[in-house]
Amino acid sequence: MEEVSLTLRELAKLLAAKAPTAEWYLFGSVVRRVPLPSDIDVVIVYSNISDAHELREGLRSYSESVPLHLLLLRHDEENELQFVRDQRAIRIFPEEVSKR
Amino acid sequence: MTQLDRNRQDGSAGKWVADKIAKHDNVASVTILAPNKIHVRRKKWDDVTIAAMSAHRVDAGLVQSLLSNAGDIDFVVNIPKAAYVLGNTYELAAERNFAFGGFGDLLSALNSESPRTYVNSEFSFVLRSLRQHSKVWRVTRLDDRRLLVERNSLDSVVVLVLNDYELTADHVRNGIERYGKFQAIVCSNPNSRVTTAASLAADESHIRIFNWKEFLQQLNREWTWKK
Numbered sequence: 001m002e003e004v005s006l007t008l009r010e011l012a013k014l015l016a017a018k019a020p021t022a023e024w025y026l027f028g029s030v031v032r033r034v035p036l037p038s039d040i041d042v043v044i045v046y047s048n049i050s051d052a053h054e055l056r057e058g059l060r061s062y063s064e065s066v067p068l069h070l071l072l073l074r075h076d077e078e079n080e081l082q083f084v085r086d087q088r089a090i091r092i093f094p095e096e097v098s099k100r
Numbered sequence: 101m102t103q104l105d106r107n108r109q110d111g112s113a114g115k116w117v118a119d120k121i122a123k124h125d126n127v128a129s130v131t132i133l134a135p136n137k138i139h140v141r142r143k144k145w146d147d148v149t150i151a152a153m154s155a156h157r158v159d160a161g162l163v164q165s166l167l168s169n170a171g172d173i174d175f176v177v178n179i180p181k182a183a184y185v186l187g188n189t190y191e192l193a194a195e196r197n198f199a200f201g202g203f204g205d206l207l208s209a210l211n212s213e214s215p216r217t218y219v220n221s222e223f224s225f226v227l228r229s230l231r232q233h234s235k236v237w238r239v240t241r242l243d244d245r246r247l248l249v250e251r252n253s254l255d256s257v258v259v260l261v262l263n264d265y266e267l268t269a270d271h272v273r274n275g276i277e278r279y280g281k282f283q284a285i286v287c288s289n290p291n292s293r294v295t296t297a298a299s300l301a302a303d304e305s306h307i308r309i310f311n312w313k314e315f316l317q318q319l320n321r322e323w324t325w326k327k
Contacts, residue, residue, distance in 0.1 A: 035123060036120065036121075036123045036124060036207065038203055038204030038207050039181055039202075039203065039204055049273065052270050052273075052274075056274070060156070063156075063180050063181065063182060064154045064156070064179065064180055065112070065116065065154070065179065066116075066179065067179055067180070067181040067202055067203040067204065068180075068181055068182075069181050070182065071264075071266065071268070072268065072270040073266070073268055073270075073295075074268070074269060074270070074297055076296075076297060077266075077268055077269065077295040077296075077297050077298075080295055080296060080297075081266060081293060081295065083266060
């Protein structure tokens with residue numbers, strides 16, 4: 001999971017200029033540490049239609065090398081579904097700053 | 101760069117697949133025979149030969165080029181999960197007696213006695229269920245997600261079948277962009293949730309969204325929208 005998170009975080013940083021409000025999360029079998037996951041489940045919560053397009057295009061090359069399951073949820077859809085909470089998704093970008 | 105090269109960036113696909121399936125419960129050993137060809141010795145049942153590829157758009161010609169000189173292949177695996185797969189790919193697979201699918205399909209097929217005859221369980225249910233419908237006389241798979249349903253004494257319909265747990269506005273917009281013409285989105289997953297934004301996006305495009313039960317009922321009626 002750590003290797004996948006690192007790769008996705010790097011991609012998220014690269015794509016942050018194009019979709020600045022996007023929040024990236026990992027969920028599913030990789031997070032549950034299933035020994036042989038059939039795919040890598042990523043949910044990105046975004047703001048605008050153009051963000052969704054940029055994010056999908058930006059992940060195109062990565063999705064050639066791994067079976068990436070990409071779910072794009074607009075902020076209002078995430079509020080409606082509470083997907084991140086229900087799936088116990090782990091945020092990978094922006095990184096959460098721990099409070100002391 | 102040839103058309104084939106542009107469509108199939110799969111130089112390392114074979115190694116990636118081999119490394120992963122070596123961890124499969126039913127796999128005893130994996131041998132890479134060529135960059136895209138893998139031989140698998142299974143703990144239970146016969147050996148399997150796999151051809152691996154990575155393409156965002158797949159058609160019969162592309163798969164045929166992968167298989168030329170590859171010998172006898174049981175399963176062709178394509179890594180990108182969101183690949184657009186033309187219907188003629190499935191026809192070729194049936195004709196040449198091999199299975200075609202994604203990495204998840206391959207993992208399931210390795211657990212079956214005959215990986216060659218493996219069919220994705222979701223589409224197997226969808227096709228079987230439609231072919232048993234009294235108003236349906238033929239179902240054709242146009243691509244990985246669209247079906248042409250020809251009906252007795254009613255107009256044919258084209259539907260986009262999605263299996264996601266969450267049906268979002270992006271699914272609707274991306275579905276239209278990728279697949280072009282269809283009259284309805286059908287959720288084959290009984291637990292699917294449709295967001296408000298998805299319903300609005302579908303309304304704007306005059307596309308209806310049905311769950312599986314609603315779809316089977318609608319097949320008995322004339323479809324008067326988005327002709």
